[in-house]
Amino acid sequence: MIDFHTHILPRLDDGAKDSRAALAILQKEKQQGVTCVLCTSHYYGKKYAPEQFLTRRNAAYARIKEEVPEGVSLRLGAEVHFTGVNVAEYDELRRLCIEGTDYILIEFPFMQKWSGELFNRLADFMAETDCVPIIAHVERYREVLKNPAIINELLAMGCLLQVNTSAFLNRREKSLAFALLRRNAVHCIGTDAHDEGTRAPNWTETKAAIEKAGLLKEFENAQQTMSRILANERVEVGLVPPIKKFFGKYR
Known part of the structure; x- marks a missing residue:
């Protein structure tokens, strides 16, 4: 399996506090059947320039790379907070794509309204860089929860969607996560693992919940899509049947 986030x-x-914690998380990944882990640390454009971030990221990677559990490979990337990005940095942001690919993991604002300007900026970013955005943990955003029609807006732009494993277990998020998976609109799955405790890898429980829902084939489809992304193959996406909201549940 691939852990994409x-x-x-x-x-x-705000993730692993030291090398010991990082290696403990990776050991949990291996125990649960993960063979490839994407390292997607937060990048905030207003805090560090891409060059500074990459220097810090490479140093952090160097601290653990010799002790990564056998059978587990790491790929470097970033979770890019899009609202913190200046227009002049678009070309530089290409360096934050997932290692060896033209795909980039993008985080949108959680609580703010998503304006037309935000979507215009994303379209400009895509046109100027030829990068393909993957929207991180799409099930968590207030704007998506309020208006699931945004899903097709993102797909129409050519964006891919990533969902967290915890969403399939979380009472508030699971109906949307399963609605997306049922439509094969979950292109990437990640644990968003931060530590060994409350935010640890949880593939075993997640796969059990997905199997109970009869959606293991769709789960495997997502794993295949992630493999294609890491090979830098072009993944074409289309619109999906509209997701409808009934009393806080999504179908």
Whole structure:
């Protein structure tokens, strides 16, 4: 399996606090059947320039790379907070794509309204860089929860969607996560692992919940899509049947 979203690199963001914690998280990944982990530490454009971030990221990676559990490979990337990005940095942001690919993990604002300007900026970013955005933990945003029609707006732009494993277990998020998975609109799955405790890898429970829902084939489809992304193959996406909201549940 591939874990597409983690905060494992030590002392780089709010994830692993040190190398010991990072390696403990990776050991849990291995025990649960993961063979490839993407290291997607937070990047905030207003805090560090891409060059500074990459220097810090490479140093964090160097602290653990010799002790990564056998059978587990790491790929470097970033979770790019899009609202903190200046227009002049678009070309530089290409360096924050997932290692060896033209795909970039993008985080949108959680609580703010998503304006037309935000979507215009995303379209400009895509046109100027030829990067393909993957929207991180799409099930968590207030704007998506309020108006699931936004899903098709993102797909129409050519964006891919990533969902956290915890969403399939979370009472508030699971109906939307399963609605997306049922439509094969979950292109990437990640644990968003930050630590060994409350935000640890949880693939075993997640796969059990997905199997209970009869959606293991769709789960495997997402794993295949992630493999294609890491090979830098072009993944074409289309619109999906509209997701409808009934009393806080999504179908």
